[in-house]
Structures are given as structure tokens and as C-alpha cells.
Amino acid sequence: xxxxxxRIQNGIYQMILSYKDKQNKRKTKSISTHLPVKGxxxxxxxxxxxxxKEFIPTLWDKDTDFSTFLSDWIELANFSPDxxxxxxxxxxxxxxxxxxxxxRSISSITVNDLDTFYKNLQKNxxxxxxxxxxxxxxxxxxxIKNGLLYAVKSGWIESNPADKLNPSTGxxxxxxxxxxxxxxxxxxxxxxxxxxxxxxSSAKSSRNSSRSYVVTLITQIIWSMFSEIRWEIG
Numbered sequence: 001x002x003x004x005x006x007r008i009q010n011g012i013y014q015m016i017l018s019y020k021d022k023q024n025k026r027k028t029k030s031i032s033t034h035l036p037v038k039g040x041x042x043x044x045x046x047x048x049x050x051x052x053k054e055f056i057p058t059l060w061d062k063d064t065d066f067s068t069f070l071s072d073w074i075e076l077a078n079f080s081p082d083x084x085x086x087x088x089x090x091x092x093x094x095x096x097x098x099x100x101x102x103x104r105s106i107s108s109i110t111v112n113d114l115d116t117f118y119k120n121l122q123k124n125x126x127x128x129x130x131x132x133x134x135x136x137x138x139x140x141x142x143x144i145k146n147g148l149l150y151a152v153k154s155g156w157i158e159s160n161p162a163d164k165l166n167p168s169t170g171x172x173x174x175x176x177x178x179x180x181x182x183x184x185x186x187x188x189x190x191x192x193x194x195x196x197x198x199x200x201s202s203a204k205s206s207r208n209s210s211r212s213y214v215v216t217l218i219t220q221i222i223w224s225m226f227s228e229i230r231w232e233i234g
Contacts, residue, residue: 001078004052006044011037013044019057027057053078062107062156067099069106070147077150090139094121106151111161114144118167137167 003018013033020026031051033044056076060069074087098117118137127133145162152160 001052002055002057002076004048006048008037013037013040013047015044015048015051017051017055019055029055029057056150058154060106060154060156062151063105065099066104066106066109067096069151070099070143071096073147073150074143086139087143090136091143094124094136095140095143106148106156109148109157109161111164114161114167115165118165134168141167 005016005018007014007016007030013035015031015033017029017031018026019029033040033047035044035047056073059072059076070091074084074091079087095117098120102113104113118140121127121137121140122133124133124136127136141162145160148157148160148162151157
């Protein structure tokens with residue numbers, strides 16, 4: 001929870017929140033309560049208490065290391081003591097050690113990355129029973145999903161990859177657009193950079209479009225790309 005206090009400005013209560021940024025420098029944020037001073041001190045104090053609990057400072061961006069982000073996020077999010085204890089144990093025992101090794105940024109996390117993590121977790125010999133394993137996987141998924149939800153709300157990623165799989169059943173929603181994006185990345189060196197950029201933009205913009213539109217668009221991209229490769233070979 002961040003620090004905070006009330007300040008009176010032009011006869012209105014202002015909430016002043018205080019926190020440290022990524023460089024460990026002290027920062028403040030001023031939020032108006034829109035409450036006149038007279039007769040509203042208790043209301044302003046209640047608003048301040050709520051703001052201190054809910055405010056999470058912007059310490060990260062889309063390129064922040066995923067494990068670093070999750071470690072910072074649980075320290076600043078407003079969890080009950082019991083929930084925090086469970087999250088802290090699971091995060092530092094299983095999630096952080098794994099993603100410290102594979103090195104993924106917030107924006108680079110994919111469904112396949114998460115699926116691989118859960119499969120790796122299933123092979124962890126330190127988890128004593130099948131029931132403990134189910135609990136660990138479920139808790140890990142909750143932490144990751146909620147953390148990535150914050151990333152979506154902050155605009156660092158367009159959608160939450162954790163929404164697309166159920167680690168308890170192993171079911172994964174394979175999105176054709178995601179497959180094409182990965183395929184385009186592999187084909188990047190085979191086409192002109194401007195052409196690649198155009199293909200990439202079209203594929204990304206089709207995420208929320210109808211299936212028929214996506215199929216038509218992807219067909220055009222594949223045909224155009226292979227035509228360009230064939231022209232260069234010829």
C-alpha cells in the first residue's frame with residue numbers, strides 16, 4: 001500500500017499519494033476528492049484510505065521482465081494477509097524461478113509459454129501429492145491471470161493469454177491469428193521489411209474480426225508472401 005495524506009487546495013480536499021518509481025525516486029500523485037473542506041473531513045479520509053489501497057504506481061511497461069513484474073505487483077496489490085502469503089509462496093517457489101530462466105517480457109508472454117510452464121510444473125518432483133499439484137497449478141494460474149489482467153488494463157498487451165487455456169484440463173484455445181503471427185516472424189527474413197510490416201499489421205488488426213474475414217485475410221497474406229518468395233527465387 002502506498003503512503004498518502006490529505007491537502008487543502010482552493011477549499012477542496014486533495015489526496016496526495018506517495019511512492020517510489022523504478023529508479024527508487026520518490027514520486028507523488030495528486031487526486032482531487034472534489035469535496036469542499038467544510039463538513040467533509042471524514043468522507044475525504046475514507047476516500048484517501050480507499051485510494052491508498054487501490055492505487056498501483058506505474059513501475060513497469062510492456063518490456064518489463066515478466067517475473068520481475070509479478071514479484072513487484074503482488075507487493076503493491078491490495079491482498080488480504082492470507083491471500084498474500086499464498087501468492088508469495090507460490091510465486092517465489094515455482095513461477096519466478098521458472099520465468100527467471102526462460103526470460104520473457106510482459107508483452108512477449110504467449111499461450112504456449114504458459115502451457116509449457118504448467119507442463120513443467122506437473123513434472124515437479126518436489127510437489128508431494130496429486131492434490132497438492134492441482135492446488136499449485138490452480139493458484140499459479142490465478143496469479144498469472146490476474147497479473148496479466150493488470151497488463152491488459154494498462155495497455156501493455158491486447159488480450160490476456162491466460163484466458164486461452166485451462167491448466168487443470170490441459171485445454172488450449174489455439175487462435176489462428178496467433179499461429180500466423182508466429183509464422184510471420186519465422187518468415188521475416190524471406191521478405192521485404194516493408195512487406196513484412198504490412199502483413200504483421202493486417203494480422204494483428206484481424207484479432208477481433210469475424211472468422212470468415214480472418215480466413216480471407218490470412219489466405220491473401222500467404223498467397224502474396226509465397227508469390228514474392230517465388231518471384232525472388234525465379
